[in-house]
Amino acid sequence: MTDLDQLKQIPLLNQLPEEDLKNLARIVVSREYLAGEDIFYENDSAKGFFALVKGRIKIYKLSFMGKEQILHIFGPGEIFAEVAVFSDQKYPANAQALQKSTILFFPRQRFRELLTQTPDLGLHLLGLFALRLRELVAKIEELSLKEVPARLAAHLLLLLETEGKTTFSLNINKNQLAGLLGTIPETLSRVIKKFKDKGLIEMNGNVITLKDQETLKEIAQGLRRI
Amino acid sequence: MTDLDQLKQIPLLNQLPEEDLKNLARIVVSREYLAGEDIFYENDSAKGFFALVKGRIKIYKLSFMGKEQILHIFGPGEIFAEVAVFSDQKYPANAQALQKSTILFFPRQRFRELLTQTPDLGLHLLGLFALRLRELVAKIEELSLKEVPARLAAHLLLLLETEGKTTFSLNINKNQLAGLLGTIPETLSRVIKKFKDKGLIEMNGNVITLKDQETLKEIAQGLRRI
DNA sequence: TCTTTGATTTGACTTAAGTCAATGCCCTCA
DNA sequence: TGAGGGCATTGACTTAAGTCAAATCAAAGA
Incomplete structure (x- = not known):
């Protein structure tokens, strides 16, 4: 080429x-x-x-x-x-x-x-x-206004938008995802577990399915605790 | 005009x-x-x-x-x-x-x-x-990598640079400063008190004097706890 | 198949920082 | 002078999330 x-x-x-x-x-x-x-x-x-x-x-x-x-x-x-x-x-x-x-x-x-x-x-x-600039402003909002569950929910909903379907695979590992969300792998792991327990998502390997977008949206906006 | x-x-x-x-x-x-x-x-x-x-x-x-x-x-x-x-x-x-x-x-x-x-x-x-963009990347770094004392120290050192002298007055009130640092007035107040107790700064009203730039730098970089 | 290595998860503990409520401190204005 | 209002500080408590260490799991080779 x-x-x-x-x-x-x-x-x-x-x-x-x-x-x-x-x-x-x-x-x-x-x-x-x-x-x-x-x-x-x-x-x-x-x-x-x-x-x-x-x-x-x-x-x-x-x-x-x-x-x-x-x-x-x-x-x-x-x-x-x-x-x-x-x-x-x-x-x-x-x-x-x-x-x-x-x-x-x-x-x-x-x-x-x-x-x-x-x-x-x-x-x-x-x-x-x-x-x-827009993206960075959004990221600052994410990091400063929201807790880890909210950041994860926001990120998953963003992926939903870009992927266009409720099932998609993470193209980075969980260490990297934790870094992207401004947290550490242990915390990410615990939050993912909570999301699964509450039936908000399913996850096998690095394939994620969003099961309850409404609740995820509320969590992303800080309207609801996990 | x-x-x-x-x-x-x-x-x-x-x-x-x-x-x-x-x-x-x-x-x-x-x-x-x-x-x-x-x-x-x-x-x-x-x-x-x-x-x-x-x-x-x-x-x-x-x-x-x-x-x-x-x-x-x-x-x-x-x-x-x-x-x-x-x-x-x-x-x-x-x-x-x-x-x-x-x-x-x-x-x-x-x-x-x-x-x-x-x-x-x-x-x-x-x-x-x-x-x-640079500024925003710096702000993201500030918000995601640092604790409140580090953010305050970084901010004070930034003010030192722009003011060019170790004594200067805050041109915003402490509520606004707290917002700028991504925290709340109570926490800011406690951190300022610690800085004063350790002799890093002096503060009367909204006039601040930096007394120990070296330690402030270390705190800003996360090398040292207050 | 059996190691080995790295990723992931879990548990126990610590800590920074937030919430809530009360109090103190100026500063202004009647 | 003193009453009210906004800002700032302090104390007591709660909580989210980090640290450290150990246990699991899983993929990749030998």
């Missing part, structure tokens, strides 16, 4: 005029990462940003005691670390491949030049940034 | 070429808000975004039980609600003036047209968005 073809896998970019895409293809660098391989580290000088063609990666921070807080998990078609390109020159968190992944790299300086020539690209990027 | 003069009070905008500023001045609407007056509500259709010329406003959410989580407090020169302009059409939180404030309003549609004509404006906005 050529760089150009890979670019077209990225939803944010594939609506750009062919000419812009060709320009982008000229500055982009494609490479593969193995599962567990680090992509960049917090405080690294930001040489550019990335787009994920294939695979899955996580953005995370480590506390002093080594507890991991996952800020984001990105899948195919998503862009990450673009923040670094426009503000200061350091990555704000770590990135690591969760699976074997194909990643496009956009060198900072060359992209910046390109951007001044193609205003449409800027507009699309503004849209992406705005959306990301 | 003309609209153009007011525009020049906004750091993000005042570096734009005079011509861009004049264009912006043509689409902008200026008005005053009284202390406590609402600016917009969560889920309102987003007709445009705002820039704060004078005063202070808060962006906040309410949980079902009425608990307020302050997401942001903006002062003169800052832009807010710009997210709504590029993503969907609803404001994600409430906004209210904390003081008598002069606010510029940029109508969505007219601004969008302008943006396509002046790519530089887009670049500057991308920078702002990137910075805001």
